[in-house]
Amino acid sequence: MTVREDILKRIDEKYAAINQNSNVHLEGLVHANPITYWDYILPEALLGLQIQRTTLPDEMVFIMYHQINELLFKMILWEIDQVSNAQSIEAAFFTEKLRRVSRYFDMLSSSFDIMGDGMEKEQYMKFRNTLTPASGFQSAQYRLIEFASTEIINLIDNRFRATIDRNTPIEHAFEHLYWQAAGKDFATGHKNTLLVNFEKKYKHDLLLKMEDYNTTNLWTKFQQLSVHVQQDEALIKAMRHYDYTVNVSWVMAHYNAAGKYLGNAEATGGSDWRKYMHPKYQRRIFFPGLWSEDELKNWGEGL
Numbered sequence: 391m392t393v394r395e396d397i398l399k400r401i402d403e404k405y406a407a408i409n410q411n412s413n414v415h416l417e418g419l420v421h422a423n424p425i426t427y428w429d430y431i432l433p434e435a436l437l438g439l440q441i442q443r444t445t446l447p448d449e450m451v452f453i454m455y456h457q458i459n460e461l462l463f464k465m466i467l468w469e470i471d472q473v474s475n476a477q478s479i480e481a482a483f484f485t486e487k488l489r490r491v492s493r494y495f496d497m498l499s500s501s502f503d504i505m506g507d508g509m510e511k512e513q514y515m516k517f518r519n520t521l522t523p524a525s526g527f528q529s530a531q532y533r534l535i536e537f538a539s540t541e542i543i544n545l546i547d548n549r550f551r552a553t554i555d556r557n558t559p560i561e562h563a564f565e566h567l568y569w570q571a572a573g574k575d576f577a578t579g580h581k582n583t584l585l586v587n588f589e590k591k592y593k594h595d596l597l598l599k600m601e602d603y604n605t606t607n608l609w610t611k612f613q614q615l616s617v618h619v620q621q622d623e624a625l626i627k628a629m630r631h632y633d634y635t636v637n638v639s640w641v642m643a644h645y646n647a648a649g650k651y652l653g654n655a656e657a658t659g660g661s662d663w664r665k666y667m668h669p670k671y672q673r674r675i676f677f678p679g680l681w682s683e684d685e686l687k688n689w690g691e692g693l
């Protein structure tokens with residue numbers, strides 16, 4: 391059989407399997423547009439999404455860097471979801487995906503200077519007023535990465551962890567996630583606009599995702615690997631690196647950038663941000679079993 395005959399045979403088989411006439415599809419090829427970079431990557435669409443709300447040029451840096459973050463968040467979720475959706479996982483597959491995810495978050499951490507040093511404080515202090523009461527806090531993908539990385543219990547506000555277990559209804563757990571503290575007064579239940587707007591838009595979807603990921607997150611999947619693989623030093627190192635990058639390095643880069651601009655000022659989202667954003671208060675740790683007691687106790691201290 392010639393190469394061409396072999397290709398035609400495989401095309402016939404492919405379309406026969408879905409009850410389609412392969413001649414029609416081949417005929418379609420006669421009229422198909424040859425693909426171009428701009429039809430495929432869609433730069434005009436992508437580059438048309440940067441709409442300023444003020445006249446200050448550095449607002450463009452702020453918009454574009456947030457969009458770059460959202461694209462990388464999407465790449466991270468793309469990799470984690472392949473682990474989440476796999477029925478049985480080979481150690482090499484798990485390690486490779488984790489390394490990819492980790493590399494993407496390293497990019498986010500190491501590039502945060504774009505926010506810290508890449509804008510004029512004077513301009514930021516002006517355009518931020520136009521953005522109130524919005525905040526990066528309202529990034530749904532960031533929350534999905536957390537749910538996809540660890541069990542819900544590790545995302546519960548430290549003050550309530552002892553009162554919540556696996557049988558707690560998902561909505562009750564949601565109300566006690568650590569990030570509620572950015573906008574909720576737990577004594578009265580009152581929520582600020584930042585949180586009210588975020589939940590109005592995403593709460594329904596987030597609850598469904600919490601449920602899904604609670605059995606398919608990276609930490610659960612890791613614990614399902616064979617004991618032998620779980621003890622692999624390179625894998626443990628990669629897991630700890632990812633945990634530290636997301637929950638300490640990125641958090642501190644973000645916190646320091648906020649410090650530069652805000653000083654003692656109130657955040658656009660209105661949280662008590664100095665307290666809320668520091669890792670030693672959040673105590674968000676994706677893989678607690680991979681850290682020693684001392685490391686857990688001193689999480690985020692001395693930074």
Ligand code: HEM
Binds near residue numbers: 460529648649660666
């Ligand atoms: C000058 C730059 C930035 C400043 C001053 C800043 C400030 C803040 C502040 C004060 C908060 C606390 C919530 C609030 O009251 O608003 C926050 C939360 C948050 N911001 Fe930013 N931010 C900046 C850039 C970014 C970027 C580039 C991203 C990327 C998407 C981002 C994502 C987030 C996320 C995900 C949270 C929630 C974090 C958590 O719950 O621990 N921020 N930000």
